[in-house]
Amino acid sequence: MKATKGAPTYEDVFGLPYLNMVVSETLRKYPPLPLLDRVCIQEYQLPGTDVVLEKNTPVFISLLGLHRDPNYFPEPDRYDPERFSEDNKRHLKPYTYLPFGEGPHNCIGMRFGLMAVKTALVHMLAEFEVKPCKDTPVPLVLSTRSSVLATVSGIPLEFVRSKAHAA
Ligand code: HEM
Known part of the structure; x- marks a missing residue:
């Protein structure tokens, strides 16, 4: 970061494997867009069933449901960035982890x-230690009134300036 006078470059930010694991696990447990929506453009029989989707049927795919399905993510309520280590992420079942959707x-x-x-x-973690405080809801309660993922009461946290940056 010498060349940029301490500011992280694109390569710095994308070259931090544990940061990537933490962001990936956060997007699993809390996908900001919890549903994908599609419309069936032709009649389609769901494989292995007698369910037939008619043309023009709206289809909603629950990302929250997929990401918290214990068949795909054992102990789904446990926050565990190790699920996304280089070794472990190879075992993810295709189309079960879709925080950014899929297809065209x-x-x-x-x-x-x-x-x-x-x-x-x-930037934030370089200057602050971030901790839960007495108002932090544990566990987080998700709102049922929002189409994007939101909590009922926000996420109050305590920010403590790290010693290196204290005035
Ligand atoms: C962490 C951040 C973000 C997440 C988790 C996210 C997630 C998603 C998801 C799940 C979809 C639906 C995909 C699908 O139906 O298959 C989507 C679509 C889209 N997102 Fe994002 N998004 C993020 C940031 C952004 C940003 C920063 C932009 C623009 C600068 C953006 C622009 C779009 C657009 C335009 C679409 C519609 C694409 C289409 O219908 O062809 N998103 N996003």
Whole structure:
């Protein structure tokens, strides 16, 4: 970071494996967009069943349901970034982890979004220790009134300036 006078570069931010594991696990447990929506463009029989989707049927795919399905993510309520280590992520079942969707309409801003989140975390954690406080809801209670993932009462946290940055 010498060349940029301490500011992290794109390569720095994307070269931190544990940061990547933490962001991936956070997007598993808390996918900001918890549903994908599609419309069936032709009649389709769900394989192995007698369920037939008629043309024009709206289809909603619950990311929250997939990401918290114990068949795909054992002990789904446990927050565990190790699920996304180089070794472990190879065993993820395809199409069970979709925080940015899939197919021709997947998220066009994925790289930008990941860069923004990781850059913000790098800056924040370089200057502050972030801790739960007495108002932090544990466990988080998710709102049932929002179409994007949101908590009922926000996520109050305590920020303590690290000694190196204290005035
Ligand atoms: C962590 C951040 C983000 C997450 C988790 C996220 C997630 C998603 C998801 C799940 C979809 C639906 C994909 C599908 O239906 O298969 C989507 C679509 C989309 N996202 Fe994002 N997104 C993020 C950031 C962004 C940013 C930063 C932008 C723009 C700068 C963006 C622009 C879009 C657009 C335009 C679509 C619609 C794509 C289409 O229908 O073809 N997203 N996003």
